[in-house]
Amino acid sequence: MDNKLHFFHYLHFFLLLSSSCFSYVAFSWIPYSENKNYEGSSDLVNLEYHMGPVLSSPIKLYVIWYGYWNPSHQATIRDFLNSFSSSYAPHPSVADWWRTVRLYTDQTGQNISTISLSGEFFDFKYSQGKYLSRLSMQYVINNAVRSYPKSLPMNFRNGVYLVLTSYDVQVQDFCRAVCGFHYFTFPSILGVTVPYAWVGYSGKQCPGFCAYPFAWPKNSGKPPPNTMNGGNNLMGAPNGDPGVDGMISVIAHELAEVSSNPLVNAWYAGDNPISPTEIADLCLGVYGTGAGGGYVGQVYKDSWGNGFNLHGVKGRKFLVQWVWNPLRRRCFGPNAMD
Numbered sequence: 001m002d003n004k005l006h007f008f009h010y011l012h013f014f015l016l017l018s019s020s021c022f023s024y025v026a027f028s029w030i031p032y033s034e035n036k037n038y039e040g041s042s043d044l045v046n047l048e049y050h051m052g053p054v055l056s057s058p059i060k061l062y063v064i065w066y067g068y069w070n071p072s073h074q075a076t077i078r079d080f081l082n083s084f085s086s087s088y089a090p091h092p093s094v095a096d097w098w099r100t101v102r103l104y105t106d107q108t109g110q111n112i113s114t115i116s117l118s119g120e121f122f123d124f125k126y127s128q129g130k131y132l133s134r135l136s137m138q139y140v141i142n143n144a145v146r147s148y149p150k151s152l153p154m155n156f157r158n159g160v161y162l163v164l165t166s167y168d169v170q171v172q173d174f175c176r177a178v179c180g181f182h183y184f185t186f187p188s189i190l191g192v193t194v195p196y197a198w199v200g201y202s203g204k205q206c207p208g209f210c211a212y213p214f215a216w217p218k219n220s221g222k223p224p225p226n227t228m229n230g231g232n233n234l235m236g237a238p239n240g241d242p243g244v245d246g247m248i249s250v251i252a253h254e255l256a257e258v259s260s261n262p263l264v265n266a267w268y269a270g271d272n273p274i275s276p277t278e279i280a281d282l283c284l285g286v287y288g289t290g291a292g293g294g295y296v297g298q299v300y301k302d303s304w305g306n307g308f309n310l311h312g313v314k315g316r317k318f319l320v321q322w323v324w325n326p327l328r329r330r331c332f333g334p335n336a337m338d
Helices: 007-017 071-083 094-101 136-146 242-260
Strands: 026-028 047-049 059-066 115-123 159-165 178-184 195-200 267-269 323-325 330-332
Touching: 059 071, 059 136, 071 094, 071 115, 071 242, 094 242, 094 323, 115 136, 136 159, 136 195, 159 242, 178 242, 195 242
Parallel strands: 059 115, 059 159, 159 195
Antiparallel strands: 026 178, 047 267, 178 195, 323 330
16 A cells, blocks of 8 residues: 555444544543653553554645634644744754654554645634534534635545634533544545544633643642742743643644544554553653653743743744653653753
8 A cells, every 4th residue: 555544445444433432532631640641761651553554644734713713823823833844943843843753653664744734714603503512523624625615625635634613612521521632534424534633722611621731720729839930830821822822732632643543543552442542642741851740841931931842933932742752662852851
């Protein structure tokens, strides 16, 4: 098979899963005081390859802005997404961070490829309403590729669709169990199978749940010691909005996992795809060397004292969690101090 991802070769797999596993691949949020992470090298992590495809052709990312969006928030997220394909940002950059994701290969030895923002669609009329189930996301994508006169291309060869919901959209399990998830579309809805991800803006609904370390859950006491500067202070958001800056890290998390496990049969820990632990799940809460127990690790501070660990385009700075490096067998990012 050539290195393009032909999803229809795996439809028999989808049919087995589609009736029962729609909620399998999700970013579940665990309080950092209780969460196990693997910042240091560990032989206990059973991350394995299960013979499925990875996204080995140059990834075309299509964003669907669902609902009403603040243009400045869109500009921040757009700059982050454009940073994946930029070679001009200083080290450590978003593109440097993606190189760890690119270490993962399929059974032919093809690595995960580059990723670039290739199209945007604005669903400002809330085509599927203001409450979305997980299945509704596929209808949101269907609307975006079939709208007239401006629509996104139906790219089943190397396209990934990213649905971003605005502050006033409620999503199934959002703020309760997940901040984002990834999956693949069903041919019965879209006509083809393509990978996609969803991330919600948490700034109004649950910043303490999905925008850590820029916010902290209400009624849960003070943040863990050493969240920032050795005290119980929250970290400042590098782009001025905890919801957006927290959302960016979740977007990175989901893009890493949809690229390395697009059909729920590639890279994850354990033998059960019903509850996979994927390459970003292993590093929840890890943003720098020494992370653990609510401490994000050694990260940089801008001139206002806001935390960041990656540079992007247009002088942007971002704080993005690390992912599991398969060669080092540990969580790793380009800002690592060791």
